[in-house]
Amino acid sequence: MSAVPPPELETPSISFDQIQELESAYLLQNYARYPLALHRGKGCYVYDLEGNRYLDLISGIGVNSLGYAHPRITKIIRQQAGLLIHSSNLYYHEYQGRLAERLARASGLGRSFFCNSGAEAMEGALKMIRSHGHALSTEKYEIVSLENSFHGRTLGAISITGQPKYRKDFEPLLPGARFVPGNNIAALEAAVNERTGGIVLEFIQGEGGINPISEPFARKARELADKFNALLVFDEIQCGVGRPGAYFAYQLLDPVLLPDIVIAAKPMACGLPLGVVIANEKAAATIKPGMHGTTYGGGPLACRVALEFFDILDELLPSINAVGGYFRMRLTELMRQFSFIKDVRGQGLMIGVELDFPCKQLVLDGMKEGVLFNCTHDTVLRFLPPYILTESDVDRAIDLLKRIFSKPRES
Numbered sequence: 001m002s003a004v005p006p007p008e009l010e011t012p013s014i015s016f017d018q019i020q021e022l023e024s025a026y027l028l029q030n031y032a033r034y035p036l037a038l039h040r041g042k043g044c045y046v047y048d049l050e051g052n053r054y055l056d057l058i059s060g061i062g063v064n065s066l067g068y069a070h071p072r073i074t075k076i077i078r079q080q081a082g083l084l085i086h087s088s089n090l091y092y093h094e095y096q097g098r099l100a101e102r103l104a105r106a107s108g109l110g111r112s113f114f115c116n117s118g119a120e121a122m123e124g125a126l127k128m129i130r131s132h133g134h135a136l137s138t139e140k141y142e143i144v145s146l147e148n149s150f151h152g153r154t155l156g157a158i159s160i161t162g163q164p165k166y167r168k169d170f171e172p173l174l175p176g177a178r179f180v181p182g183n184n185i186a187a188l189e190a191a192v193n194e195r196t197g198g199i200v201l202e203f204i205q206g207e208g209g210i211n212p213i214s215e216p217f218a219r220k221a222r223e224l225a226d227k228f229n230a231l232l233v234f235d236e237i238q239c240g241v242g243r244p245g246a247y248f249a250y251q252l253l254d255p256v257l258l259p260d261i262v263i264a265a266k267p268m269a270c271g272l273p274l275g276v277v278i279a280n281e282k283a284a285a286t287i288k289p290g291m292h293g294t295t296y297g298g299g300p301l302a303c304r305v306a307l308e309f310f311d312i313l314d315e316l317l318p319s320i321n322a323v324g325g326y327f328r329m330r331l332t333e334l335m336r337q338f339s340f341i342k343d344v345r346g347q348g349l350m351i352g353v354e355l356d357f358p359c360k361q362l363v364l365d366g367m368k369e370g371v372l373f374n375c376t377h378d379t380v381l382r383f384l385p386p387y388i389l390t391e392s393d394v395d396r397a398i399d400l401l402k403r404i405f406s407k408p409r410e411s
Contacts, residue, residue, distance in 0.1 A: 012039050012049045036367055041068025044386050044393050046372070055397060057373045057385045062206075062238050062350075065267030066312060067386035073270050076308045077301070085301045089293065095303035102310050103278050106247040108258050111284040113277040114298030118237035118265035119152030121275035124292060125200070125233045125261050126156045126174075128279065131286035132231050133197030142176040144191045145200040148208030148377070149179075151235055160200055163208070182208075183217045192224040198231040199224065203249035206238035209377035210345055210352025215253055222257055231283050234259040237275075238350070241267045242313045242387055245321035245348035252347065267387075270309055274302040316387045324348040326391050327383070330398045338405045351383040352376075362404055371400040 016037050023033075036054075038046050044067050046056050059065065066073055087093050100112040115121050126143070133140035145151070149162040158166050159174030167173060176195075180187040182205065192199065199221050205211040225232040234240075240248045241264045248264075250257050260283040265275035275297070328344055331353055335341040343354040355362075359375045366373055376382045385393070 014049075016049055034364070034367060043067045043069070044389055053370060054367070055371045055393060055400070057371060057383045057397060059384055059386045060271065061374070062243065062266045062384040064271050065242065065387050066270050066309065067388045070270065070312075070388075072308055072312060073305060076305055077272075080301045080304045083300075086296065086299045088295065089298065093300045093303075095300050095307060096298045099298075099303045099306050099310075102307060103276060106310070107262055107278045108251075108256065109260075109262060109278045109280050111279050111281070113279075113287070113292070114303070115275040115277070115294045116273040116297050117152075117275045118235075118263065119154045119157050119275075120294070120297070121237065121263035121265055121277050122152045122157040122235065123154055124277040124287075125198075125235075125263050126160070127292055128261060128277070128283050128286045129198030129200075129231050129233070131291070132283065135286070136229065137194075139195050140197050142178055142193075142195045143174075143198045143200060144178045144180060144188070144196055146182045146202070146205070146208075146213075147179050148182065148205055148211065149200075149202055149235075150205070150207035151200065151202075152237075182211060183214045185217055185220050188217065188220055188224065192228055192230065194228055196224075196228050196230045198233055200233040200235060202235045202239060204239035204244065204347060204350060206350070206382070207376050209354065209380040210350060210382060212249075212345070212347065215257075218250070218253065218257055222259075225260070231260040233261040233263065236262055237265045238384070239347075240264045242317065242320060243267060243348050243350045243384070245317060245324060247313075249347065268306045268309060269302045270305055272302045272305055274298075274306055313387070320348045320387050323389050323391055323394060324351065327351060327385075327389075327394045327397070330394055331401075334398070334401065334405065337402070340405075346383075349383075349385055349387060349389060353381040353383070355379050355381065357409070361409075365404045365407060366400070369400045369403055371397060371404075 019037050037049050039049050040047050044056055046054050103112050104110050113124055129143060143160050145160040145162055147162040151157040151161050156174055160177045162179040178191045180191045201213060201221060203213060222232055234250050236248050246252055248262060261279045263277050268274050328351060331344045340356045342356050345352050358378050359381055363375050374382050
C-alpha cells in the first residue's frame with residue numbers, strides 16, 4: 001500500500017478547462033476572472049494546477065495576512081475543527097469575549113460586534129448611525145463619505161460608496177448620502193450639518209487608488225462630528241489590522257485620533273470569514289437587544305484563529321513597517337527608470353503604484369512572469385502582500401516588475 005501524499009503534493013482532481021466549463025454553466029457570471037486556477041500555497045507563494053509558482057503580492061485582496069499554510073494557523077484550525085466549528089450566538093463560547101477584549105486593547109474602543117465580512121460590518125455601522133440619528137431627530141439621517149471611496153457590495157454599503165460605477169445599476173439607494181472630495185476641508189465643512197448622522201472615512205482608500213486622507217482632514221472630521229453630534233466611522237477593512245504597520249491606520253497620527261466606530265475584516269482570521277464593528281460606549285448604546293444579529297459571526301473557529309493571528313501580528317508589526325518601507329523605496333527607484341510611473345504611495349504593506357496608462361494588461365503580464373498583483377482605479381497597481389514578506393521577496397518582485405515594465409506596450 002502506497003503512503004498517502006501530503007496535501008501539497010496531491011494531484012488536482014480537475015483540469016483548468018473543466019473548472020472553466022463548470023463555472024460557465026452553473027455560476028452567476030458576475031466575476032471577470034483571470035485565467036488562473038490556484039491549487040495550494042506556501043508562505044508568500046501560491047501554485048496553480050500544473051505546479052507553477054507565483055509570488056503573491058495581493059494575498060486574496062489583503063485577506064491572507066500570514067500567507068499560506070502558516071504552521072501556527074494550520075495547527076489551530078486543525079485543533080479547533082476537532083472541537084467546535086459553530087455554535088451560534090444563542091450560546092457562549094470561550095473565544096469571542098477574549099477576542100473582543102484583545103480588540104478593545106488594540107483599538108482604544110470598548111465594544112465589538114462580530115460578523116462575517118467587511119460589507120456586513122459596514123451595514124452594522126450604518127445601522128448604528130441611523131439609530132443614533134433617529135434618537136435625536138427623524139431628519140438626522142444623512143451620511144457624509146468621500147468621492148472614490150469603496151465600502152462594500154451590499155445596498156447600504158454602495159449607497160455611501162463614492163464611485164458611481166458601483167451604484168448606478170441599483171438606484172434608488174439609501175437616501176441621504178453626501179460625497180465630498182478627499183482632503184478638501186472646505187467641502188467637508190459645507191457637507192456636515194445638523195442633519196448629519198455620521199461621517200464615514202477610509203483612512204487609506206483601497207479600491208479608490210491607495211489614497212491616504214490627510215491628518216488635518218481627519219481631525220476636521222472629528223471636530224465636525226463632535227460639533228453636530230454625529231458618529232465618526234473609520235472603515236479600515238483594507239487599510240487596518242496590521243497592514244499599515246500599526247493595529248489601525250488612525251493610530252499613525254500623534255496624538256491618536258479616535259473614531260466612534262472602526263470596522264475591520266480582511267486580515268483578522270487569515271482567510272476565514274470574520275468581520276467586526278468596534279465601537280465606543282456612545283455608539284454601542286445605539287444597538288439594543290434584538291436590533292441586530294448574525295448567524296455565523298464570531299464563531300469559535302474564526303475567533304480562535306484571530307486570537308492566534310494577533311499573537312503573531314505583535315511580533316510582525318516592526319517587520320511590516322521595515323519591509324513595507326523597503327518595498328516603497330525599491331519601487332521609487334523604478335520611477336527613475338520608467339517614466340510612465342507617476343507615483344508610489346502607501347503605508348506599511350499597502351502600496352499603490354500609479355501609472356500614466358491603464359494597467360490591466362500588466363496584471364496579465366505579471367501572471368506570465370510568476371507574480372500576482374492587481375489593478376485598481378484603472379491606472380494603479382495595488383500591492384497587498386502577506387505580512388510575512390521579506391526583503392528578499394521584495395527584491396524578487398522588483399526584478400519581475402522590471403521585466404514586465406520593459407515589455408513593449410501597444411500604443
